[in-house]
Amino acid sequence: MDSLLKKIDVMKNPTVVGLDPTLEMMPASMKAEMFEKYGKNPEAVGKMFIKFNKEIIDSVEDIVPAVKPQIAMYEKYGIEGIKAYLETIEYASKKGMAVIGDIKRGDISSTAAAYAAHIGGTEIEGQAFDLWKEDWITVNPYLGIDGIQPFIDECNKKDRGVFILVKTSNPSSSQLQDILVNEKTIYERVAELVAEWGMQSMGTMGYSRIGAVVGATHKEQGEKLRKMMPHTFFLVPGYGAQGGTGTDLEGFFDKDKRGCIVNSSRGIIAAYKKNDKYGENVGEAARDAALAMKADLQY
């Protein structure tokens, strides 16, 4: 936790660039080059994603503290996609960026323990393998603490962290998360549990390594959750493409303007498509969009 907070402080920028590439997002010349070299197949798409992500990372590494690759975008292309996911993580880590693996796992304890290899690595005959190398991952709390504890244990051992879904950014999040039970919504109850679970794992800067996902599209709920969870760090998706703005997020931060890292994926990585002046210059457009986001958050 402390290292992510320090990176944010040093860069004076509480944002994370979401690496959610799609085939449709790839520049035409990159598509043509990779299809020509590898054929029209998953390998070509994997190579495009690596090249595209590296361009983005190179263009923002000095102004943005973290990236959040969304594993679904890579899993869509099978093993070749996963290779691109892993190479992206390795590249971002080498550049000193924090990596939040958006994997949203959650299952019974024995299965969660296997998924926890994302954080803790895996062991074969006494030999340790750190296969995934994410610093943080996202997890789903629907199964309760036995689906979460294996991740917390590995985070505590390896000095890594998790963000647990509390109030998600999507329009139908209210369908389950806002149901009232004994005068509290489900998401408030989850928030209480996440805050309690986080007490096992406090850093030295006032925040736990057990964080919460709170959507930028829910201004009032975010403000309420900040008050309910003073030691829980928030991953805040939903900025930009989903409608969240800087002013919506003022109450998500604490009084020192800490406590959040705000994600934008399409709004940054596909910014080149929004203005003809960029042509296929993915990196320059991403940098400009990342700087505009920082300014919008008044950092």
Ligand SMILES: O=C(O)c1cc(=O)[nH]c(=O)n1[C@@H]1O[C@H](COP(=O)(O)O)[C@@H](O)[C@H]1O
């Ligand atoms: O856990 C997440 O990151 C997440 C939680 C949530 O409530 N809403 C949400 O949009 N996300 C992820 O954040 C990213 C948002 O992408 P953009 O809408 O393109 O900025 C996607 O990878 C989503 O899967």
